[in-house]
Amino acid sequence: MKPPVTTVAFIGNPNVGKSALFNAITGAGQVIGNWCGKTTEACTVRTRYNAREFDFTDLPGIYGFGHSSTEELAVDKYLHAKTPDLIVAVVDALNLERNLYLVLEILERYEKAIIVLNKTDAATAHGIEINLTKLAEILGVPVISTVATSHNSAACLWQTITSSQTLWTPYRVNYPPDIEQAIERALPEQYSHPGMARWQKIKAVEKADEEKQTAIISARYAAANFITACCHHHHATESLTDKIDYWALHRWAGIPIMIAVFALLFFFTFTVSRPLSNLIGETFVYFGSAVHNIFSALKLPYMLTSLVADGLLNGIGAALGFLPQIAIFFLIYNIIQDSGYIVRVAILTDRLMSLIGLNGKIFIPLIAGYSCNVNGILASRILTSRYDRMVAMLASSYAPCSARLGVMVFMASAFFPSNEATLVMLCLLAISLGMMAVIAFLTRFFIAPEDSAVFMTEIPVYHLPHWRNLLAATLDRTLHFLKRIRNIIVYSSIIMWLLSSFPVGSFEQTYIARIGQIIEPLGSLLGLNWQLIVALIAGIPAKESALTTLGVIYNAAGSDGGLGQVLTSHITPLAAFTFLIVYMTYIPCLATVITIYQETKNWSVAICSVYGSIFLSILLGILSYNLGQLFL
Amino acid sequence: MSKEFTLDLAQDRAALKITKLTNNGKTRLKLLQMGITPGTKIEVLRHAPLADSLVICVRGSKLALRRNEAKEISVVEAE
Incomplete structure (x- = not known):
């Protein structure tokens, strides 16, 4: 007969390195299946070890058993459904007393628990010594010490789990x-x-x-x-963490330092990723022309050539252009997160965010949205409350990402003298912030903000991130993004190609132009002609396509002044400004919409974000155009 | 016995003892779970920029609290 599966649940405070340990131990056995949902819920992995089967479940981090947070409710729900055979309580050696509180609550409920004292290396570095034998003696259950990133830890934990000689005499709390x-x-x-x-x-x-x-x-x-x-x-010593925090949370220097850190993050993301993105773009253009040459040499029909070169390769090239931005951003972002600085950012920005009814934790995904909206949505994973996560996902797509900023800067400098152009850009950025506040406000009608009033946060000690974890996390995000978008990008580039290539003839006759012409009456409320509307439509799969489409429509290549000059001769500055507002706020790009779906597993959220932003952008456009006409 | 006051009025580096929590529901439970129980000694480490949150050390861990959360924690100077 087959022995029954042993269920093991991992419980611990947030940020004790529970998931790293979980991954280490499940990776050390032979994984035969996993049922991992979203990060805030339980994740179960079935593993075989020495011919026995184990179900390991990683539960969200909690401070105690209760109903004070989403995580506690999730843990409660899991434990209520079935009692695990064994509990692995992961304890942060740096915060022993607070972590023991949860351990005592676990021992009150379950007899069989193994205590894993994690981060012992960091504790030693901080002058903390813990007597394991004594701790095990008092608690009456096995206590082992680990360093989550090392391989020995997994072996040691496996040995303790599979040991049959343990005596379970769990400590009982005496109440008055x-x-x-x-x-x-x-x-x-x-x-x-x-x-x-x-x-x-x-x-x-x-x-x-x-x-x-x-x-x-x-x-x-x-x-x-x-x-x-x-x-x-x-042995009390002033730790490095105290020294860093003296400046990082300094009353006057704290915020300038944070701004400098983010400036560096964006500077590196853009300076390193832009050449790489361009390289990818150029490679695909080269592929495209190669396809044109080869296919015509083979006497294949022109339509097929155009479909492959102008449709597919073009679309895939645009999507792959996102990759360097995502990879480099997350590499640096993960350093900020793993080192513990991210908690300081939440504290520093809490005041600012509370002005619009949010808390400091949400600042990070929102700022991440400025590099690429997909980054913002992926970074929302650090948020645990449903309301915060939803706001972060919906609002971060209003951050003008680098692709949009490029187009916006180009248009602003083409239409306005440099002083005014700066003002226009600042005005647009202010509008994007305003939109985030509006989203935060509107979301409140659909999801009750739970405890955004409770901000209390634990401040972890700083530590140097491990390069292996950094690379793994960065690679994971990047590959996930690729896997998610590959099908959609193929379909959407074929559709866009069909719309803009048929019926064959002049551009005004193509389907996409006709759609633009049909919507033109609505566009006229905003001062947008059909050409600008078509540019907006073309920007749906990838925002930067808007500019190239305008170039095609106005036949910029055939004139001598370049795109900027051609545009100014056809469009008024007010219409251009309105176009920029609409362009910045209307429908997040396709990759963003798909990511929203993937993260929420809910199409209605993704669709809502599309319709909501179209509606809001039209409203803003009408407002801007009509106010502009009044005053200019 | 020194005078009782609320934690939001404390100075940097003050050593204090918690006397009672005046909030209720989830916030109270969360504070208690984090070790902010009556009778506990705490130290105010610093006020963060813009003075909206303060960093305290309780039971060897550091926590950041908002001013309005601190308002509901009564303390006295620790002897």
């Missing part, structure tokens, strides 16, 4: 007499099912009375404090 009485009484009076376990009674008392809840939690912390005092020794 009045609380013990309340716990005893909890059964007959408040609940009428006789099989209720002690921990369920304790929870019942906690829920019913806030004073008693305080006493219960205080008693657990008193025990945690006692245990810590027994086996923990700290």
